[in-house]
Amino acid sequence: MKLNERSLVFYATCDSPADNAGFLYKRGERHTAYHRRWFVLKGNMLFYFEERDSREPVGLVVLEGCTVELCDSAEEFAFAIRFSGTKSRTYVLAADSQAAMEAWVKALSRASFDYMRLVVRELEKPWLGLPAVGGCQCWGKQHGGLLLAPLVGVQCFLLSRPGYASPAGGSSCPPPPAPLSPSPQQCKSARPH
Known part of the structure; x- marks a missing residue:
């Protein structure tokens, strides 16, 4: 090395x-x-x-x-x-x-x-079974995404691996509490094409 x-x-x-x-x-x-x-x-x-x-x-x-x-x-x-x-x-x-x-x-x-990976897995567990919220689909490892996205209010497609799209066609995760949440127009314009 x-x-x-x-x-x-x-x-x-x-x-x-x-x-x-x-x-x-x-x-x-x-x-x-x-x-x-x-x-x-x-x-x-x-x-x-x-x-x-x-x-x-x-x-x-x-x-x-x-x-x-x-x-x-x-x-x-x-x-x-x-x-x-x-x-x-x-x-x-x-x-x-x-x-x-x-x-x-x-x-x-x-x-x-290895320890950090274990911590991330433990933090992901509560999010694994979450249903779709407000028509948005948050998705997990099977789709290349990072399940911690809802915690920080970042759109799922921004945390995905290249070449993957969310099952909802790029819909964002539930937004964080106001005043940080984007408007529906911002969500639509931020979708990858």
């Missing part, structure tokens, strides 16, 4: 908000001593730096296909990031306090794309 190193360094150090950041102790892969590193979690990427003010990260862990769990270690407040697979590396980290450890475990557990 090739990564654009310059883009990753920029992303790691830019001013965009981090999901979590702070010092952790990282156990080495070969030498089992712990080293204090500055960690920054952005999305599903966990960057670590020698110091808080370092210009470049010394490492990156992509948090996909992993589990985060507490572990037994000589260090107090230790936890591990384990990847599935026979030759996959396990990262053992330790925090300065119980509260910091819990915050990191929670943030890391929620960082993967």
Whole structure:
């Protein structure tokens, strides 16, 4: 796999908000001593730096296909990031306090794309059985749409995959509460042709 190193360094150090950041102790892969590193979690990427003010990260862990769990270690407040697979590396980290450890475990557990997909599925469940409202048909995965559209008041066809049309011929989902709801004329003119 090739990564654009310059883009990753920029992303790691830019001013965009981090999901979590702070010092952790990282156990080495070969030498089992712990080293204090500055960690920054952005999305599903966990960057670590020698110091808080370092210009470049010394490492990156992509948090996909992993589990985060507490572990037994000589260090107090230790936890591990384990990847599935026979030759996959396990990262053992330790925090300065119980509260910091819990915050990191929670943030890391929620960082993967798999977790986000699970959250979206759970949010979609209440919308799966909804009937048509006011002649509009909101449609789901079988038609290429996103079921969360009614939540945000966005027209279904805007959230569809290219090449798909809604069963109602492009009708929009039920509009959001006033004053944001479009007029019927706007709905008709916004239909794809």
